[in-house]
Amino acid sequence: MEADLNSQEIIRWLKAAAHDRFWLAESCGVQKRTVDNWLSSSRAIPRKAQLIIKALMASELAGPVAQAGVSQNLVLHFSDKDFASICDIARVLGMSPVQWVEAEVLKVIHTEPYKVLRALSPAKQKPKSD
Numbered sequence: 001m002e003a004d005l006n007s008q009e010i011i012r013w014l015k016a017a018a019h020d021r022f023w024l025a026e027s028c029g030v031q032k033r034t035v036d037n038w039l040s041s042s043r044a045i046p047r048k049a050q051l052i053i054k055a056l057m058a059s060e061l062a063g064p065v066a067q068a069g070v071s072q073n074l075v076l077h078f079s080d081k082d083f084a085s086i087c088d089i090a091r092v093l094g095m096s097p098v099q100w101v102e103a104e105v106l107k108v109i110h111t112e113p114y115k116v117l118r119a120l121s122p123a124k125q126k127p128k129s130d
Contacts, residue, residue, distance in 0.1 A: 005050050007039040013057055028052050029075050048080050058096040
């Protein structure tokens with residue numbers, strides 16, 4: 001099992017990556033006050049938050065080339081169990097969790113456009129033939 005992150009590691013990473021606590025809060029789906037508490041307290045950072053932060057750190061390692069096509073942010077919320085599964089699958093494939101989820105979403109959008117459109121569109125009634 002990987003070692004837990006501590007607040008000093010996260011603070012150093014935020015500075016090195018030129019991110020602030022507001023950005024981290026938004027990325028984790030929490031308020032800035034929560035991030036402030038994580039980083040100023042000697043208590044352990046919650047497991048779910050650590051998984052998200054580790055995924056963010058891993059995606060930063062992919063570098064600017066991988067991030068160049070990203071124009072919009074989307075925050076998704078998963079249970080701890082589901083997020084751990086996503087991390088495991090991504091790790092096996094040599095991807096970050098963010099990269100894997102993006103690839104899966106794009107696969108659905110581009111390879112099954114009609115299924116997605118039909119699922120999103122209201123059911124169409126066939127006209128009655130008299």
